[in-house]
Amino acid sequence: MARQTAFNPDEKLHLAMQLFWQKGYGQTSMQEIVDTLEINRFSIYNTFGDKQQLFIKSLSHYLDTVFKNLIAPLKGTGNGKTRLDQYLQNLGEKLQSHSGRLGCLIQNTGLELTGSGSNIEREEIGQHLTGMYSALQSELERAFEDALNEGDLSAQRTPLQCADHVLAAIQGLILLRKTLNQPERIKDQMDFLRSTIKEW
Known part of the structure; x- marks a missing residue:
C-alpha cells in the first residue's frame, strides 16, 4: 500500500513558485527550497522531481494561478x-x-x-x-x-x-x-x- 503524502503538494508548489519568482532559478539553492517548503529533499524529489522539474512545474502553476487570471x-x-x-x-x-x-x-x-x-x-x-x-x-x-x-x-x-x-x-x-x-x-x-x- 502506497504511503500517503503528509503535506499538500499544491501548497508546496505555490511556495516553490513564489521562491523562484523572488530569486530566479539560478539564485535559488536546493537548501533554500527545502527550507521554504519545509519538507525534506527526499519528499521534494519524490513529489516534484529534481530542481529543474520543480521549476517547470512552478512555471505551469504560475500559468494556472497568475497568468490565466490576468x-x-x-x-x-x-x-x-x-x-x-x-x-x-x-x-x-x-x-x-x-x-x-x-x-x-x-x-x-x-x-x-x-x-x-x-x-x-x-x-x-x-x-x-x-x-x-x-x-x-x-x-x-x-x-x-x-x-x-x-x-x-x-x-x-x-x-x-x-x-x-x-x-x-x-x-x-x-x-x-x-x-x-x-x-x-x-x-x-x-x-x-x-x-x-x-x-x-
Whole structure:
C-alpha cells in the first residue's frame, strides 16, 4: 500500500513558485527550497522531481494561478476594446501591488535564459515561455480583430501590429516596475497606453 503524502503538494508548489519568482532559478539553492517548503529533499524529489522539474512545474502553476487570471478579460466575448482595457487595468493594478515589484516570472525566466552564466535547460523551459507569450499575443490579436470587425479600430492598423505593440509596451512596463520601483510612473504610462488604444 502506497504511503500517503503528509503535506499538500499544491501548497508546496505555490511556495516553490513564489521562491523562484523572488530569486530566479539560478539564485535559488536546493537548501533554500527545502527550507521554504519545509519538507525534506527526499519528499521534494519524490513529489516534484529534481530542481529543474520543480521549476517547470512552478512555471505551469504560475500559468494556472497568475497568468490565466490576468488574461481572463481578453478571453471573453464582449467588445474587443473593452476587453483590452479591462486587461490593461487589471495588469496596472497588479503592477501597483507588492508582487509587481517581482516583475513577471515568465519575463524574469526569459532574461535569465539569455544570461551567459545560465544553467537552465534552455530548450524545455524555452518552449514553456514561448507558449505563454504566444497565448498572450493571440488573445491580444483576437481582441483587436474583434475591435476591427466592430468598426472600433482604424483599418490603417492591423490587429497583429496592434497586438505586437501592446505586448512590447507591457513587457517594458513590467521591467521598469521591477527595476525602478516607481509604481506611480508605471501607473501614468499604463493610463497613457490605455488612452492611446482607445484612439486607434
